[in-house]
Amino acid sequence: xxxxxxxxxxxxxxxxxxxxxxxxxxxxxxxxxxxxxxxxxxxxxxxxxxxxxxxxxxxxxxxxxxxxxxxxxxxxxxxxxxxxxxxxxxxxxxxxxxxxxxxxxxxxxxxxxxxxxxxxxxxxxxxxxxxxxxxxxxxxxxxxxxxxxxxxxxxxxxxxxxxxxxxxxxxxxxxxxxxxxxxxxxxxxxxxxxxxxxxxxxxxxxxxxxxxxxxxxxxxxxxxxxxxxxxxxxxxxxxxxxxxxxxxxxxxxxxxxxxxxxxxxxxxxxxxxxxxx
Amino acid sequence: xxxxxxxxxxxxxxxxxxxxxxxxxxxxxxxxxxxxxxxxxxxxxxxxxxxxxxxxxxxxxxxxxxxxxxxxxxxxxxxxxxxxxxxxxxxxxxxxxxxxxxxxxxxxxxxxxxxxxxxxxxxxxxxxxxxxxxxxxxxxxxxxxxxxxxxxxxxxxxxxxxxxxxxxxxxxxxxxxxxxxxxxxxxxxxxxxxxxxxxxxxxxxxxxxxxxxxxxxxxxxxxxxxxxxxxxxxxxxxxxxxxxxxxxxxxxxxxxxxxxxxxxxxxxxxxxxxxxxxxxxxxxxxxxxxxxxxxxxxxxxxxxxxxxxxxxxxxxxxxxxxxxxxxxxxxxxxxxxxxxxxxxxxxxxxxxxxxxxxxxxxxxxxxxxxxxxxxxxxxxx
Amino acid sequence: xxxxxxxxxxxxxxxxxxxxxxxxxxxxxxxxxxxxxxxxxxxxxxxxxxxxxxxxxxxxxxxxxxxxxxxxxxxxxxxxxxxxxxxxxxxxxxxxxxxxxxxxxxxxxxxxxxxxxxxxxxxxxxxxxxxxxxxxxxxxxxxxxxxxxxxxxxxxxxxxxxxxxxxxxxxxxxxxxxxxxxxxxxxxxxxxxxxxxxxxxxxxxxxxxxxxxxxxxx
Numbered sequence: 001x002x003x004x005x006x007x008x009x010x011x012x013x014x015x016x017x018x019x020x021x022x023x024x025x026x027x028x029x030x031x032x033x034x035x036x037x038x039x040x041x042x043x044x045x046x047x048x049x050x051x052x053x054x055x056x057x058x059x060x061x062x063x064x065x066x067x068x069x070x071x072x073x074x075x076x077x078x079x080x081x082x083x084x085x086x087x088x089x090x091x092x093x094x095x096x097x098x099x100x101x102x103x104x105x106x107x108x109x110x111x112x113x114x115x116x117x118x119x120x121x122x123x124x125x126x127x128x129x130x131x132x133x134x135x136x137x138x139x140x141x142x143x144x145x146x147x148x149x150x151x152x153x154x155x156x157x158x159x160x161x162x163x164x165x166x167x168x169x170x171x172x173x174x175x176x177x178x179x180x181x182x183x184x185x186x187x188x189x190x191x192x193x194x195x196x197x198x199x200x201x202x203x204x205x206x207x208x209x210x211x212x213x214x215x216x217x218x219x220x221x222x223x224x225x226x227x228x229x230x231x232x233x234x235x236x237x238x239x240x241x242x243x244x245x246x247x248x249x250x251x252x253x254x255x256x257x258x259x260x261x262x263x264x265x266x267x268x269x270x271x272x273x274x275x276x277x
Numbered sequence: 278x279x280x281x282x283x284x285x286x287x288x289x290x291x292x293x294x295x296x297x298x299x300x301x302x303x304x305x306x307x308x309x310x311x312x313x314x315x316x317x318x319x320x321x322x323x324x325x326x327x328x329x330x331x332x333x334x335x336x337x338x339x340x341x342x343x344x345x346x347x348x349x350x351x352x353x354x355x356x357x358x359x360x361x362x363x364x365x366x367x368x369x370x371x372x373x374x375x376x377x378x379x380x381x382x383x384x385x386x387x388x389x390x391x392x393x394x395x396x397x398x399x400x401x402x403x404x405x406x407x408x409x410x411x412x413x414x415x416x417x418x419x420x421x422x423x424x425x426x427x428x429x430x431x432x433x434x435x436x437x438x439x440x441x442x443x444x445x446x447x448x449x450x451x452x453x454x455x456x457x458x459x460x461x462x463x464x465x466x467x468x469x470x471x472x473x474x475x476x477x478x479x480x481x482x483x484x485x486x487x488x489x490x491x492x493x494x495x496x497x498x499x500x501x502x503x504x505x506x507x508x509x510x511x512x513x514x515x516x517x518x519x520x521x522x523x524x525x526x527x528x529x530x531x532x533x534x535x536x537x538x539x540x541x542x543x544x545x546x547x548x549x550x551x552x553x554x555x556x557x558x559x560x561x562x563x564x565x566x567x568x569x570x571x572x573x574x575x576x577x578x579x580x581x582x583x584x585x586x587x588x589x590x591x592x593x594x595x596x597x598x599x600x601x602x603x604x605x606x607x608x609x610x611x612x613x614x615x616x617x618x619x620x621x622x623x624x625x626x627x628x629x630x631x632x633x634x635x636x637x638x639x640x641x642x643x644x645x646x647x648x649x650x651x652x653x654x655x656x657x658x
Numbered sequence: 659x660x661x662x663x664x665x666x667x668x669x670x671x672x673x674x675x676x677x678x679x680x681x682x683x684x685x686x687x688x689x690x691x692x693x694x695x696x697x698x699x700x701x702x703x704x705x706x707x708x709x710x711x712x713x714x715x716x717x718x719x720x721x722x723x724x725x726x727x728x729x730x731x732x733x734x735x736x737x738x739x740x741x742x743x744x745x746x747x748x749x750x751x752x753x754x755x756x757x758x759x760x761x762x763x764x765x766x767x768x769x770x771x772x773x774x775x776x777x778x779x780x781x782x783x784x785x786x787x788x789x790x791x792x793x794x795x796x797x798x799x800x801x802x803x804x805x806x807x808x809x810x811x812x813x814x815x816x817x818x819x820x821x822x823x824x825x826x827x828x829x830x831x832x833x834x835x836x837x838x839x840x841x842x843x844x845x846x847x848x849x850x851x852x853x854x855x856x857x858x859x860x861x862x863x864x865x866x867x868x869x870x871x872x873x874x875x876x
Contacts, residue, residue, distance in 0.1 A: 006498040074493050076360070092493045094363060097382055100356035103348065107319065107357030110344050111364025112494055114316055115485070121494060139356070142349040299685050409698070411721075431720075463720040468681055468693035564718040642721030 001071040003030050019046055023090055029071035035215035038065055048085045053247025055237030055254060056081050056128070056155045059208045063126065063153060063235075064089055066215035068222050073122040074112075076105040078136060080128035081162045082155055099135030101125050102143040105150050113149075122151070122222050129156045129170035133189045137169075144198035144230045151225040152232045153218070154191065157239040165242030177242070192261060195232035201265040202231040207258035208238075209251040217262070219277045224268045231268075278340035283314070284478040286444045290437065290540055295472035302464035305432035305471045306371070306397050306457075307332035309439035310342070313395075314479045316366035317344040321354045323376040324409045325461035326399040330371055342369075351376040355383035355396075362392040365485030365492040367443065370394070373461055374401030377415045381422075387454040388423025388526045391490045393446035393483075394454040397439060400560075400611075401461040402639055410640020411461040413560060416588060417616030423526040425455040425533055426588040427541070428559040432471045434586070435459050441541045443480060449487045451533040453526060458588075460611055463561040463642075530590040537587055544592035545583050547599065549574075552581030554655050555603035557596075559585040559617055562609045562643060569648035580652055585617070593624050600625040605632060605655040609648050613638045661815060663710040664723045664750075665805075666742040667732025667760075668703045672802030676730075677708035679824045680806060684712045686820035692717045696743065705741040712815060727755040728813070730805055732787070734761055746771055753778045758808055760787035760801060783812060783876075785869060794868050795861040799848055803862045807869030811876075818870065822863055829859050 006024050008016050022042040023029075033041055044064040050057040060082065067073050070091055077086040079098035086093045096104040105125045112121040125132075125140075132140050132154045143150055159177055160166040167180035169189040176183050195203045202224040204217045214235060221231040238253040240246065245253060264272065284293065289312070300308065306329050310318065318337060320330035337345035344366075348354035351372050358368045372380060377398055387394045398419070402412035419426055427442060429435040435457065442455040459465060485492045491499075537544065548570065556566040563584035573580040583599050585592065600606060600621070608618040608631060618633030625631070634651050637643040663680075665673040674695040681693035690713050697706040709723040722743065729751050735741040737759070744750060748757060748771070757780050759766065764784055767775070775782060787804035791797065794804075810816060831849075852858040 001495045001498070005496070072495050074495055090499050092491070092495050092499045094360075094493055096356060096359070097386060100353055100383075103353035103356040104360035104363075107317070107360030107362075107368075108364040108493060109360075110317055110357075111361040111366035114343050115365055115494065138349055139353045142353070146346070297685075299682050299691075460720075462696070463694065466695050467720060468678055468691075469717075470685060470690065561720050564720050568719045642724060644721075644724040645719060646725070 001029065003071070027090070028065070032068070034066050034219065035062060035211050044070060044090045045085070045088060048088060050081055050085055051241045051247070053240040053250045054081070055208045055239060055250045056157055056161075057085055058250075059155050059214070059235045059237045060085055060089070060126070062208065062211050062214050063218050064091070066218035067122070067124075068219050069120060069122055072120055073124060074108065075124050075126050076101045076108065078127040078131035079162070080131050080160070081157070082126060082128055084162070086126070099131060100139055101127050101131060101136060102150065102152065103139035106143050106146070106148045109149055120226050122226055123149075124151045124153060124222060126153045126155065128161070129154055129158060130160045130168040133169045133191055141194070141198055144195060144200055144232070147199055147229045149225050150230055151221045152230065153221070154232070154234045155237050156234055157237045157242075159239060159242050161239045161242050191234055192232065192263070196263050200230045200232045201228045201268040203261070203263040204232075205234045205236070205259050205261045207236040207254040209254035209258060210260070213260065216277060220272055223275055223277065224271060227271055228265070228267055279477055281477045281479050283481045286480055286540065289474050289478060289480065290441060293474040293478060295474060298471050298473055299468055300432055300471045301328070301466050301468045302432040302435050302459055303329035303399070303466065304332060305436040306439050307336065308471070308473050309436045310369050311336050311476070312474060312479050313369070313440055313443050314367065314482050315342050315369045316483070317361045318342050318369040319346055319348050319354050319357050319361070320370050321348050321351050321372070321376060323351070323373045325401060325465040326371045326373040326376070326397070329397065329399070329465070333369060351380035352383065355380040355387075358394055358396075359383060359387060359390065359392055362394055363390065363493040365483070365488070365494060367483040368394060371397035371399060373399045374403045374412070374415055377419070378403060381418070384419065384422035384424055384454070389522065391452045391488070391526075391529070392454055393452050395439065395442045395446055396454065396456050398456050398458040399461045399465045400458055408640055411463050411561070412612055412638045412640060413458065413460050414612040414614060414638070416458050417612060417614050419456055419458070420589055420616065420620070423453060423523070423530070425453060425530055425590065427455060427457045428586060428588050429457060429459045429464065430560055430563050430584065432464060432467065432469050435464055436471055436473060438541065440480065444540050445533055445536045447483055447487070448533070448536050449489055451529050451536060452489050453529045453533075458560070460561040534590055541587065544587040545585050545595050545599070547581065547583045549581030550583070550599060551602055553579040553603060554605045554607060554652055555581045555583060555599065556607050556609065556648065557583045557585065557599070557617070557621060558609050559588065560611065562611055565643045565645050566609055566648055568645035569652065572645060572649055573652050578652060578656060591620060591624070596621055597625055600627070600630070604630065605658070606630050607632050607634065607648065607651045607655060609634065609643060609651070610636050611638060611643065612636065660713040660715075661711065661728060662723045662726040663712070663728040663730065664726040665708045665710070665730045665732065666736045666747060667706060668735060668741060669697060669706040670703060671706070671732045672799065673706050673708045673732055675828070676802035676806050677710045679821065679828060680809075680816060681710055681712070682824035682827065683816035683820040686823055687816050689714055690717045692720065694720060694722070696722060705736070705743060707743055725750045725752055727752045728809070729755070729757050730809060731757070731759045732801060732805060734763075734766055737766055748775060748780070751778065751780060754780070756781050756783070756812060758783045758785060758805065758812070760785055760805060762786040762789065781812075783808060783873060785873070787869070790868055791865055794865045797848070797851055800862060800865045803865035804869040807866035808873045810866070811870040811873030818866070821866060825862050826859050829855055829862065831855050
């Protein structure tokens with residue numbers, strides 16, 4: 001996006017909403033900001049309609065603040081809690097349907113490559129665990145196997161939170177949730193391992209409690225996807241509503257169960273070193 | 278790849294010189310794609326569509342299309358097509374019967390997202406039992422998705438309508454998807470004379486700036502366009518927006534009528550409109566009905582034919598007018614549900630005169646003699 | 659003149675190719691033609707038919723030739739094993755029609771059916787197409803060519819010149835021919851058999867001429 005496209009035409013300053021003026025005057029477009037700058041600029045998200053203490057909402061906020069080029073990033077989401085929040089990001093984003101976010105993103109990315117051969121347009125898939133690992137597993141895998149230049153970010157709250165807390169493939173074995181009344185019968189789907197085996201050049205896991213590391217991983221994942229091939233980032237985002245804990249405990253829980261892992265292919269390693277991120 | 282020039286669509290459709298070829302329907306549609314200045318083609322193999330997208334692949338390999346791949350299944354193919362359209366590219370895809378059903382959730386999305394997708398439907402029976410043979414029941418389901426529907430009778434119309442569909446679908450006041458439907462095998466695998474336009478002439482490219490909804494490329498400010506959205510909110514404005522949005526999609530279909538008249542031509546082709554018995558049919562059934570009409574007229578019976586080429590937007594006024602005179606209307610169809618008869622009955626005043634027979638389905642041919650039998654029975658009544 | 663032809667045989671015998679060649683030749687003669695193959699999801703040796711309509715006027719009718727005036731049987735299984743889409747195999751054949759059968763054995767058709775065919779005044783021609791194909795072209799894959807030659811010999815439905823043009827176009831490798839994936843695979847078998855496309859075309863034409871001459875003179 002050319003920065004001047006977002007500027008306000010003379011004479012319209014008074015009638016444009018305040019947050020638009022903030023975004024134009026103090027937004028993150030084209031400034032290369034990150035987590036460490038939070039509090040000093042107008043963020044892409046101002047408010048959200050999700051539950052108090054929502055780990056997923058915080059993860060989207062942190063991800064949005066870490067995008068290496070928010071002015072040229074398009075986010076593709078899917079049905080779930082994320083789809084209620086995502087349309088309120090000041091960035092082009094698409095609610096696909098349920099489970100087809102990766103295939104839609106692949107078509108979008110290819111179209112943008114054709115239309116902007118000399119410009120980076122980062123297409124980021126950001127969806128829940130059910131959307132990616134259950135209903136959307138096939139297109140997720142196939143975009144990886146086809147080596148599409150996409151970043152896939154899973155917001156893993158280990159359940160279908162929007163539909164009322166049902167067990168998902170990413171829930172832990174034994175978890176008692178709706179539709180798993182006697183406890184989940186099989187272990188958490190090993191998505192990071194699958195991502196690695198399916199051709200992702202960069203795979204990482206982190207929790208929402210680890211803001212700086214999360215921010216760095218977002219930047220790495222998007223940069224590698226832009227230049228090399230598919231990347232996968234799995235963020236653990238506890239859900240107080242469906243796992244029935246106090247809204248003040250989200251970060252504590254995230255920290256307790258956080259697993260940090262980073263797989264970087266040798267090609268990606270070189271790129272990350274050169275970019276110094 | 279040969280040097281090619283962009284030509285005016287109306288010139289291409291109406292005045293361009295034509296070369297006679299002897300082609301099957303699947304070759305004819307690929308010839309159209311070659312001239313349609315397509316950016317991206319994506320598909321998943323299914324009989325009887327497959328040969329069409331094989332040839333489209335060859336066209337890609339020659340450089341006439343910029344990107345092409347085999348998707349993972351029809352739902353995800355249609356999703357990728359949506360993504361490519363949202364990114365401002367012109368696309369082509371095709372599917373058949375079971376593939377249509379697998380992809381179905383995407384069709385109302387295409388319409389609702391105002392994506393001018395052109396998709397070829399090579400209609401085929403659906404399971405169960407398993408069949409690969411011709412049967413166009415899927416058109417009956419597609420009719421209420423918000424898509425526009427053309428029904429081509431033969432490879433020639435398949436060629437022409439596919440090209441015309443791009444120009445109609447991409448009008449800023451239309452900008453909704455068009456399904457170009459044919460009956461599988463009876464068109465896809467049937468070899469006939471097809472007159473094609475010069476190979477070195479192609480349609481003008483799609484201009485994303487004419488889209489009535491923003492292209493998702495971050496080249497226009499996202500602020501306020503996507504914020505405070507009506508998506509998934511629980512309030513009056515949200516419900517009302519969803520309701521009026523659906524009406525707007527249908528209105529776009531109505532607005533397409535003038536463009537269809539200009540680029541595609543007649544919605545209905547009528548022979549002997551004042552006949553006592555009128556056959557109304559679309560697709561292959563119209564071809565069979567034409568033969569039956571000729572046989573009947575040779576025997577001195579007063580029979581006419583109305584071939585409906587455009588199913589959505591439905592030519593209601595024309596059908597109402599046509600339905601006034603005949604004593605009996607016979608609607609032969611290649612499906613078990615009789616979607617065309619149902620449609621006609623619901624639009625005219627005296628629906629009792631409509632006979633929704635013969636219906637042939639499951640892969641069999643409809644001999645003109647079957648229609649003849651209905652004509653004879655109709656006259657006896 | 660209006661002809662409606664049904665070719666019945668087993669997948670791989672070349673009914674689809676034969677119908678396409680005949681249709682192409684008819685169009686080259688300035689006539690109208692519609693060619694329709696009919697096959698299931700099965701591969702080789704499954705019942706396969708193709709339907710061909712040739713006329714001086716525009717042809718509209720599609721689908722199976724339910725009431726043909728010419729039937730060509732490529733394999734005996736069509737007659738005695740029910741390997742076709744109609745039963746009996748001559749169902750719908752119009753009176754005074756033509757029936758060409760690939761067989762040296764004239765007692766193939768049951769007595770009952772023979773009397774039916776006699777009632778209909780059907781002209782029955784037997785051709786040892788597979789045998790002639792082996793002798794002339796060195797491959798049974800040329801059976802369809804012999805059958806075409808026989809048909810043209812009896813009916814002159816197309817000219818040999820146009821047929822030669824159609825065959826040259828089909829096998830020269832310059833244009834890609836699409837009928838089905840299996841047809842493409844069989845094309846490759848044929849191409850491997852002959853070192854040059856010209857040789858393949860010539861052998862096919864020779865097979866046609868042999869059958870043409872023998873039926874024309876019969």
